[in-house]
């Protein structure tokens with residue numbers, strides 16, 4: 001099989017034997033993925049399973065799990081698959097994780113034949129895929145791999161061979177490895193004692209592409225629950241009616257990873273000091289984008305970046321939390337028009353923009369997008385009529401901007417006013433009157449201002 005490669009990414013696999021793990025340290029050591037022991041046989045669940053999954057996810061690692069197979073018959077193999085699938089529900093199921101489930105089949109306690117080994121393996125794999133909807137990976141050792149026939153070639157191979165000099169041997173079912181466990185005595189910051197080291201055959205992007213789900217950017221907040229929109233609302237803590245300067249988003253778990261919505265330069269990455277523009281915001285990471293807007297990620301439990309650092313869109317920047325004045329773990333995300341003074345803070349809503357629309361526009365400005373000819377009036381160009389109506393509506397306080405989620409647009413106000421206009425024309429014209437004639441006369445008056 002192939003050698004290790006410098007461009008490949010590194011990961012680990014753990015069980016209760018690693019004890020308590022500091023996952024942020026593991027991630028900082030460039031361990032991008034982890035397989036966590038879930039179950040064994042028909043009844044055993046690793047006591048650290050759920051805690052390890054939660055910790056690894058919250059630090060932003062790509063997470064998978066594995067089941068240690070003991071079965072010697074197809075029937076027991078299926079029962080083991082059911083036990084594994086059931087245990088996965090405790091962490092939200094296989095689909096809540098980034099990496100597929102794994103069959104760890106590495107010894108032959110019952111002394112069964114090669115043919116029977118393949119029957120047991122296939123029974124487990126088929127049943128597990130049926131129950132979880134995800135095609136599993138096979139984990140095995142360099143010598144035990146020789147038992148598997150070409151009927152299993154279609155499964156990805158995670159193979160163990162602890163050597164600095166010898167690559168895993170070619171096998172009947174596989175000539176390449178997808179993941180190589182090359183050491184069982186690794187030292188990784190955040191873990192006491194030894195840990196298994198693994199290498200994936202490719203880059204982080206390759207790993208995500210192979211197993212990951214596509215990010216749907218049509219909704220910038222995919223994966224989040226929006227708990228409070230931008231605009232007027234009753235403040236959840238003070239109870240006072242107040243303008244909400246951003247959106248509140250919730251990701252699970254409570255200290256789940258927060259990724260940058262846009263690329264840019266980190267301007268702030270610590271507890272917000274009173275009077276700085278971030279007082280009561282808790283731990284804030286603020287990132288300046290290429291248009292000079294400041295993206296504020298507030299109430300974090302930890303910042304994962306440093307001031308001056310350039311971050312990419314989608315990069316891990318911290319962990320969700322409830323620092324500052326906050327009614328529970330959530331991300332308050334706001335977009336400010338400026339970065340100075342006071343990090344662009346303004347006492348009124350003048351200094352912020354509606355974040356969802358800002359991101360949609362921002363992402364839409366990618367250069368590969370062709371400019372379509374405008375066939376109807378460009379809604380970003382205000383008609384004189386809409387502009388005048390909007391001014392009047394604002395001046396008279398007809399619209400207070402309290403509709404959840406977004407301010408009223410000029411176009412919406414124009415539509416409402418136009419509807420009223422039609423109704424009044426009909427009223428004046430009476431039952432048998434000529435609305436068309438009245439409309440023409442009114443248009444003349446409007447044109448004259």
Ligand SMILES: [Zn+2]
Pocket residue numbers: 228244246247248331332333
């Ligand atoms: Zn908020």
